[in-house]
Amino acid sequence: MGEMDQKLGLVKLSERSYGYMQKDEGLGWSNAGVIVGADEAILIDTLFDLPLTRKMLDEIARRVGKPIKRLVNTHHNGDHFWGNQLVTGAEIIGHRLFRSEMIKMPPEMTQIIRSLPSDIPAAEMLKKAMAPFDFSGIKLTPPTLVFDHQLTLYLDDREVELIHVGPAHTSTDVIVFFPEEKVLYAGDIIFRLCTPIGWEGTYDNWIAALNRILKLRPEKIVPGHGPLCGIEGVVEMREYFMYVHSEAKRCFEREMTMTEAAKSIDPGPYANWTEPERIVSNVARAYREFRGEPYDAPVDPIELANLMAEIRQVR
Ligand SMILES: [Zn+2]
Numbered sequence: 181m182g183e184m185d186q187k188l189g190l191v192k193l194s195e196r197s198y199g200y201m202q203k204d205e206g207l208g209w210s211n212a213g214v215i216v217g218a219d220e221a222i223l224i225d226t227l228f229d230l231p232l233t234r235k236m237l238d239e240i241a242r243r244v245g246k247p248i249k250r251l252v253n254t255h256h257n258g259d260h261f262w263g264n265q266l267v268t269g270a271e272i273i274g275h276r277l278f279r280s281e282m283i284k285m286p287p288e289m290t291q292i293i294r295s296l297p298s299d300i301p302a303a304e305m306l307k308k309a310m311a312p313f314d315f316s317g318i319k320l321t322p323p324t325l326v327f328d329h330q331l332t333l334y335l336d337d338r339e340v341e342l343i344h345v346g347p348a349h350t351s352t353d354v355i356v357f358f359p360e361e362k363v364l365y366a367g368d369i370i371f372r373l374c375t376p377i378g379w380e381g382t383y384d385n386w387i388a389a390l391n392r393i394l395k396l397r398p399e400k401i402v403p404g405h406g407p408l409c410g411i412e413g414v415v416e417m418r419e420y421f422m423y424v425h426s427e428a429k430r431c432f433e434r435e436m437t438m439t440e441a442a443k444s445i446d447p448g449p450y451a452n453w454t455e456p457e458r459i460v461s462n463v464a465r466a467y468r469e470f471r472g473e474p475y476d477a478p479v480d481p482i483e484l485a486n487l488m489a490e491i492r493q494v495r
Pocket residue numbers: 210257259260368404405
């Protein structure tokens with residue numbers, strides 16, 4: 181599927197499953213999905229703000245017409261759950277760490293970003309990324325049912341498997357697999373044609389999560405960001421990580437700083453992926469591991485963004 185013919189909005193993937201696809205225009209433009217049973221639907225993720233989520237729910241109501249009784253959140257980043265409050269009456273399901281993790285980056289953070297003084301290098305980049313969204317009225321609405329490793333939901337007599345694969349992109353990463361129709365909702369384990377960014381997690385765990393997806397043999401994958409894909413999207417992500425990890429290692433062994441490394445690594449075959457400056461996040465993660473620091477060592481998003489803004493100018 182080329183970028184030009186990328187379908188947007190609610191896209192039917194199989195008899196009972198849909199992806200809700202948004203055009204990837206950078207930070208926050210995420211995808212979601214729905215699996216439909218005889219009398220109810222399961223929603224996978226909401227969107228970054230209330231108007232976008234409302235628009236999605238309207239389209240689901242119009243085209244699917246079944247009440248959403250369960251909502252699964254693939255992880256605790258705002259672009260995957262800040263619309264939760266609009267799915268009234270649904271049981272919300274997510275990983276056990278969701279509640280304690282979600283408060284680390286509250287919606288108020290967007291106000292802080294919008295009022296960053298312009299002498300901060302990332303200010304312009306972040307303000308531009310935030311501009312299309314309306315963060316008003318968001319009330320953090322977390323899971324009411326949590327699990328640790330794996331949970332099976334029954335939709336009529338069909339299984340929907342929720343598998344915790346974090347900490348990879350975040351500590352709460354969950355993939356959702358609908359085996360009967362071989363459809364997989366990857367959350368941000370997969371960024372398609374778009375440079376991945378990670379928060380709490382390790383290279384090993386992210387690669388293991390990708391391998392786990394391959395073992396499930398899905399035919400259609402809804403990535404957290406970017407267009408629909410098959411397993412080629414999984415394989416390319418794995419190759420990207422192995423490439424950046426080995427390049428970062430080479431830089432680390434030459435005693436280059438993280439900033440020097442991020443600036444010098446050639447994006448190679450991934451130069452066409454959007455948001456190439458996110459290599460900063462991936463090099464920072466590699467350096468954290470080379471230095472033996474914990475997987476959840478706090479990441480300062482403004483500092484990371486400042487470096488990204490710098491790299492954007494270099495490239
Ligand atoms: Zn996301």
